Amino acid sequence: xxxxxxxxxxxxxxxxxxxxxxxxxxxxxxxxxxxxxxxxxxxxxxxxxxxxxxxxxxxxxxxxxxxxxxxxxxxxxxxxxxxxxxxxxxxxxxxxxxxxxxxxxxxxxxxxxxxxxxxxxxxxxxxxxxxxxxxxxxxxxxxxxxxxxxxxxxxxxxxxxxxxxxxxxxxxxxxxxxxxxxxxxxxxxxxxxxxxxxxxxxxxxxxxxxxxxxxxxxxxxxxxxxxxxxxxxxxxxxxxxxxxxxxxxxxxxxxxxxxxxxxxxxxxxxxxxxxxxxxxxxxxxxxxxxxxxxxxxxxxxx
Amino acid sequence: xxxxxxxxxxxxxxxxxxxxxxxxxxxxxxxxxxxxxxxxxxxxxxxxxxxxxxxxxxxxxxxxxxxxxxxxxxxxxxxxxxxxxxxxxxxxxxxxxxxxxxxxxxxxxxxxxxxxxxxxxxxxxxxxxxxxxxxxxxxxxxxxxxxxxxxxxxxxxxxxxxxxxxxxxxxxxxxxxxxxxxxxxxxxxxxxxxxxxxxxxxxxxxxxxxxxxxxxxxxxxxxxxxxxxxxxxxxxxxxxxxxxxxxxxxxxxxxxxxxxxxxxxxxxxxxxxxxxx
Amino acid sequence: xxxxxxxxxxxxxxxxxxxxxxxxxxxxxxxxxxxxxxxxxxxxxxxxxxxxxxxxxxxxxxxxxxxxxxxxxxxxxxxxxxxxxxxxxxxxxxxxxxxxxxxxxxxxxxxxxxxxxxxxxxxxxxxxxxxxxxxxxxxxxxxxxxxxxxxxxxxxxxxxxxxxxxxxxxxxxxxxxxxxxxxxxxxxxxxxxxxxxxxxxxxxxxxxxxxxxxxxxxxxxxxxxxxxxxxxxxxxxxxxxxxxxxxxxxxxxxxxxxxxxxxxxxxxxxxxxxxxxxxxxxxxxxxxxxxxxxxxxxxxxxx
Numbered sequence: 039x040x041x042x043x044x045x046x047x048x049x050x051x052x053x054x055x056x057x058x059x060x061x062x063x064x065x066x067x068x069x070x071x072x073x074x075x076x077x078x079x080x081x082x083x084x085x086x087x088x089x090x091x092x093x094x095x096x097x098x099x100x101x102x103x104x105x106x107x108x109x110x111x112x113x114x115x116x117x118x119x120x121x122x123x124x125x126x127x128x129x130x131x132x133x134x135x136x137x138x139x140x141x142x143x144x145x146x147x148x149x150x151x152x153x154x155x156x157x158x159x160x161x162x163x164x165x166x167x168x169x170x171x172x173x174x175x176x177x178x179x180x181x182x183x184x185x186x187x188x189x190x191x192x193x194x195x196x197x198x199x200x201x202x203x204x205x206x207x208x209x210x211x212x213x214x215x216x217x218x219x220x221x222x223x224x225x226x227x228x229x230x231x232x233x234x235x236x237x238x239x240x241x242x243x244x245x246x247x248x249x250x251x252x253x254x255x256x257x258x259x260x261x262x263x264x265x266x267x268x269x270x271x272x273x274x275x276x277x278x279x280x281x282x283x284x285x286x287x288x289x290x291x292x293x294x295x296x297x298x299x300x301x302x303x304x305x306x307x308x309x310x311x312x313x314x315x316x317x318x319x320x321x322x323x324x325x326x327x328x329x330x331x332x333x334x335x336x337x338x339x340x
Numbered sequence: 341x342x343x344x345x346x347x348x349x350x351x352x353x354x355x356x357x358x359x360x361x362x363x364x365x366x367x368x369x370x371x372x373x374x375x376x377x378x379x380x381x382x383x384x385x386x387x388x389x390x391x392x393x394x395x396x397x398x399x400x401x402x403x404x405x406x407x408x409x410x411x412x413x414x415x416x417x418x419x420x421x422x423x424x425x426x427x428x429x430x431x432x433x434x435x436x437x438x439x440x441x442x443x444x445x446x447x448x449x450x451x452x453x454x455x456x457x458x459x460x461x462x463x464x465x466x467x468x469x470x471x472x473x474x475x476x477x478x479x480x481x482x483x484x485x486x487x488x489x490x491x492x493x494x495x496x497x498x499x500x501x502x503x504x505x506x507x508x509x510x511x512x513x514x515x516x517x518x519x520x521x522x523x524x525x526x527x528x529x530x531x532x533x534x535x536x537x538x539x540x541x542x543x544x545x546x547x548x549x550x551x552x553x554x555x556x557x558x559x560x561x562x563x564x565x566x567x568x569x570x571x572x573x574x575x576x577x578x579x580x581x582x583x584x585x586x587x588x589x590x591x592x593x594x595x596x597x598x599x600x601x602x603x604x605x606x607x608x609x610x611x612x613x614x615x616x617x
Numbered sequence: 618x619x620x621x622x623x624x625x626x627x628x629x630x631x632x633x634x635x636x637x638x639x640x641x642x643x644x645x646x647x648x649x650x651x652x653x654x655x656x657x658x659x660x661x662x663x664x665x666x667x668x669x670x671x672x673x674x675x676x677x678x679x680x681x682x683x684x685x686x687x688x689x690x691x692x693x694x695x696x697x698x699x700x701x702x703x704x705x706x707x708x709x710x711x712x713x714x715x716x717x718x719x720x721x722x723x724x725x726x727x728x729x730x731x732x733x734x735x736x737x738x739x740x741x742x743x744x745x746x747x748x749x750x751x752x753x754x755x756x757x758x759x760x761x762x763x764x765x766x767x768x769x770x771x772x773x774x775x776x777x778x779x780x781x782x783x784x785x786x787x788x789x790x791x792x793x794x795x796x797x798x799x800x801x802x803x804x805x806x807x808x809x810x811x812x813x814x815x816x817x818x819x820x821x822x823x824x825x826x827x828x829x830x831x832x833x834x835x836x837x838x839x840x841x842x843x844x845x846x847x848x849x850x851x852x853x854x855x856x857x858x859x860x861x862x863x864x865x866x867x868x869x870x871x872x873x874x875x876x877x878x879x880x881x882x883x884x885x886x887x888x889x890x891x892x893x894x895x896x897x898x899x900x901x902x903x904x905x906x907x908x909x910x911x912x913x914x915x916x917x918x919x920x
Contacts, residue, residue, distance in 0.1 A: 086615070086616075089451075089455055090454065090455030091451060091454060091455060091615060091616040092615035092616065093613075093615060108455075108459075109457075111455045111456060111457065112456050112457030114455070114456075116451065116452075116455075118451060119448070120448055121448070122447055122448030122449040122450065122451040122452045123447060123448070123449065124351075124354075124443065124447045124449060125447065126354075126356060127354055131354060132449075134350060135347050135350055135351055135449065136347075136449075136452045136453070138343060138346045138347035138350055139343055139344050139346075139347035139348075139452075139453050139456075139458075140343065140453075140456060140457070141343035180452050184456070
């Protein structure tokens with residue numbers, strides 16, 4: 039698999055505290071990677087290290103599979119923490135500064151980007167009079183200026199109204215699908231994230247707890263009848279033979295997830311027990327995404 | 341590098357603090373001339389001292405009309421020395437530099453430029469170069485204003501004698517001091533990266549060392565060591581108006597060069613090493 | 618005279634200086650472009666070329682090359698997407714063919730075994746037949762879809778009485794709804810609605826929509842054919858627990874099914890065909906989900 043961003047035991051220590059603790063993240067080429075964590079979990083610090091704004095205390099960052107991240111960094115567009123813009127200037131002037139400093143000869147790109155991010159109406163309005171959402175859009179426009187291969191966006195939909203969120207979401211999906219741009223995006227609005235992300239990484243107290251794909255997430259969040267039994271093979275046999283249930287799986291030893299007969303779980307349980315399966319636990323599991331993430335984020339350290 | 345310079349120049353062109361600092365320097369120049377014009381008219385007995393509430397004192401005493409023109413004692417060179425050896429240039433440039441350099445960090449614009457293919461050292465260097473250019477423009481405009489006002493208020497006689505040689509030598513030496521001082525201010529801005537702290541530190545650097553060094557010089561009066569010889573602000577205050585020798589000029593260039601290189605190197609090292617917030 | 622020579626010499630030097638500075642700029646720019654082009658070749662990055670000196674004519678060239686690169690990138694992306702969807706299609710088709718085939722084979726083995734009673738044997742044969750019917754249906758859909766896709770299928774647009782066709786087609790599914798144990802709500806306009814459509818395509822649209830509702834629905838079936846301005850709107854809605862907000866945008870894609878394990882024997886072609894047909898007849902198809910009620914609306918033009 040080709041990774042756009044790969045980190046190995048990336049660690050950042052601020053004042054003796056490991057803000058980012060041995061994070062090994064893998065962002066696949068062409069994916070939209072949703073980076074989830076509470077405030078202060080280390081998302082921004084991680085992104086700053088990936089973007090080359092902060093130096094890691096230890097560990098390494100590999101970009102585009104190349105050993106020399108500095109040279110590859112020009113392929114990244116970033117919007118981290120807040121859009122870096124001068125309040126006393128207009129959106130166009132701010133873009134002009136970045137266009138000049140990156141040596142992009144196309145002056146028309148600025149018009150295109152203002153159009154794309156819905157800022158062309160802002161005209162001579164100074165950035166300090168912009169709403170939070172407009173500033174965020176300007177930040178995205180700046181990140182897009184040098185048609186990057188990889189976008190790192192830290193809370194890009196922060197402060198946007200619902201229509202704004204939808205527009206940015208559509209924009210990101212279009213960029214991803216039509217230009218093949220890989221996107222790493224952090225957000226605390228999980229519902230929004232889950233509409234675009236193809237992969238997820240969950241960070242808690244600086245530790246990357248889990249990485250998984252969208253299909254895996256869908257499976258994890260599917261409503262199911264969860265059974266903890268002494269003998270999973272026997273239980274599986276009973277399910278197939280006696281109950282004609284074929285849609286189930288065994289995520290770990292002794293645990294079964296049954297996706298059928300959810301309306302009659304007690305019946306399922308009774309038949310299992312009549313056939314010699316010892317039930318330790320039986321409950322209806324599977325929640326909405328928000329609930330699932332909350333569970334992940336709130337989990338106590340093992 | 342050229343791209344970065346062009347972007348920095350664009351920023352300078354759009355920077356309000358640049359124009360405001362320049363305008364205030366020019367207006368201070370005209371204010372000083374205005375004061376001397378009043379003093380001149382009192383001196384010549386055309387105006388009663390205290391007219392319009394303005395009282396001019398000289399060496400603690402109320403100035404009286406003395407018949408002659410004040411312009412016999414005060415010429416353009418004296419006005420120039422008011423600009424350079426007073427804290428005017430140091431304070432104004434320190435404010436402008438702090439706003440220009442630190443604005444980059446407080447706005448976060450620097451995030452859009454660092455890590456995008458340009459080495460950090462080059463980024464710092466182009467910022468420094470354009471700041472230098474901005475300061476030189478500011479100072480040149482004030483010098484030009486001084487000349488223009490001199491022509492207006494004093495007349496052609498202000499340019500008589502060996503004015504040209506003195507003027508060129510004096511401003512040349514002062515430019516060297518300003519260039520080195522600018523690098524120091526860029527360094528303080530880079531180290532603080534905070535507007536309030538940067539401006540206070542900048543003005544502190546402009547004003548305090550002069551006093552401290554003068555005190556030290558007096559304390560060390562017995563020996564022939566004079567520390568204030570090695571600090572640009574002190575040097576620009578003590579720079580002679582006339583008869584600058586080539587030895588003095590070379591000494592100034594050397595000291596300014598050392599400060600410039602040291603400040604630049606330290607600034608680059610800090611910019612290279614420090615995380616960007 | 619001397620002053621004149623001096624002036625000329627200074628001018629000449631200045632000119633030479635400017636020229637050599639320009640030459641340096643050009644060389645630097647050329648080296649820079651070479652490095653960038655090498656990087657593009659090496660990594661396939663989508664970055665455009667950049668200018669280092671801001672010389673007008675080189676900037677024009679850079680812009681021109683960038684336009685080509687941009688086009689190139691878009692074509693590549695398109696190709697990559699097509700390629701992926703093609704691979705997904707193949708995988709989808711194999712899966713959809715294998716499932717009924719495997720099942721049919723299993724029952725064939727049982728029929729051959731000696732222990733089974735004649736009665737059971739008949740039952741099994743029935744099941745095998747149904748599996749084969751499923752397969753035929755799938756192949757029909759696939760064939761049809763390929764033909765629409767490739768533009769081979771030409772529609773014969775004529776004036777159709779939509780009410781009659783709709784009612785006729787709906788009645789064919791009467792038993793299926795009985796089996797599900799619920800009566801669908803049906804609404805038809807009083808006066809006949811004439812639309813411009815191909816007869817077969819129109820019937821196919823209705824069939825596919827009903828089948829889709831039967832597979833994914835959990836009740837609350839409602840079918841209607843209403844007049845709305847210059848359009849006739851065919852609407853099918855049902856309650857569902859297997860479709861989510863995020864699926865709505867992709868529901869008309871070929872081989873898209875909301876069923877992760879693909880256990881409900883859906884092909885993901887039905888709605889794709891609905892959309893293709895609707896569009897070819899100048900109409901459109903849209904889906905929405907509100908409070909667990911899933912609705913598909915297809916618009917046709919009135920005559």
